[in-house]
Amino acid sequence: MEESVRKGIQEPVMSRSGITGGDAFRVYEYINQGRTFIHPQTLQTMAYALSVSEVNAGMGRIVATPTAGSAGILPGVLVYALDTGRYSRDTIISSLMTAAALGLVIANSASISGAAGGCQAEVGSATAMAAGTLVEIGGGTVGHAVGLAMNLSHLR
DSSP: HHHHHHHHHHHHBOTSSSSSOOOOHHHHHHHHOOOSSSHHHHHHHHHHHHHHHHHHHTTTTOOOOOSSSTTTHHHHHHHHHTTTTTSSSHHHHHHHHHHHHHHHHHHHHOOOHHHHHHHHHHHHHHHHHHHHHHHHTTTTTTTHHHHHHHHHHHHO
16 A cells, blocks of 8 residues: 555556556645645645555556545555654554455445445545544544545535
8 A cells, every 4th residue: 555655656657548647746746846725734645545546547556445446545544644653554554454344344234336336435435444444543433434424425
């Protein structure tokens, strides 16, 4: 996960077709210019998530968390949490058990499939996994975070 996050912010990673890619690098460069009106931490997390998606599209190593289409969300959030220095690497690694459990519950109770449930199923489940995991390592209530993330991902 971390390798995929770091790769796309260090250099542009293009899809095999060459049609897409390089956005994570561009966002990260934009942050470093210091002219953003959006909170830099939000953009950094976004750049991390884009990086994983671009490494996936470039046929690099990815971790489908829970799907390849939403692969960047959980790694982007967790690597950002690691980079803040507030959480140890061991804490972040252990938190993946929470993410896995949440993904299992969602897969068995609803859907993680974009083909079956639309993009909201993929992105919503990944967002719920990330929210629950992040809240858990911060000492909060996992169920509330998951519920809010799932509800917000289905708003149009």
